[in-house]
Amino acid sequence: MTPPQTLRIAAGVELATLVVLLTNLATVHWPPLSSAIGPTHGxxxxxxxxxxxxxxxxxxxxxxxxxxxxxxxxxxxQLAHMHQDSKPSP
Structure with a gap:
């Protein structure tokens, strides 16, 4: 895996696990779910x-x-924007 691909996966996991944690907190607040997802998010x-x-x-x-x-x-x-700016104009 290239670093941008790895970063893309980590960013997706970070966001998804945060959504799960916040949804759990706002609804049923099930401690086993927090215990499982919290370290993954961290x-x-x-x-x-x-x-x-x-x-x-x-x-x-x-x-x-x-x-x-x-x-x-x-x-x-930001990285995509920086990469786009570094390409020469036609």
Missing amino acids: CAYLFVIVLTIRQSRATRTRAMALVPGIGGLLVLR
């Missing part, structure tokens, strides 16, 4: 941060990774 969050640090030297991009839930998606968007 690991995905840390993966997003580490992969972003390895992928980009830009302070702004690295700071985006720290936003819980959507940070990974913001980083992917």
Whole structure:
């Protein structure tokens, strides 16, 4: 897997697990679900941060990774924008 693909997966897992955690909190608040999904969300969050640090030297991009839930998606968007800007114009 290439780093952007790995980052894309980690960002998706981070967002999906956050949605599950918040939905659980707002509805049934089932502790076993929180116990199972919480660590997965934490690991995905840390993966997003580490992969972003390895992928980009830009302070702004690295700071985006720290936003819980959507940070990974913001980083992917920023990296795509930076990659697009680096292509030569025809």
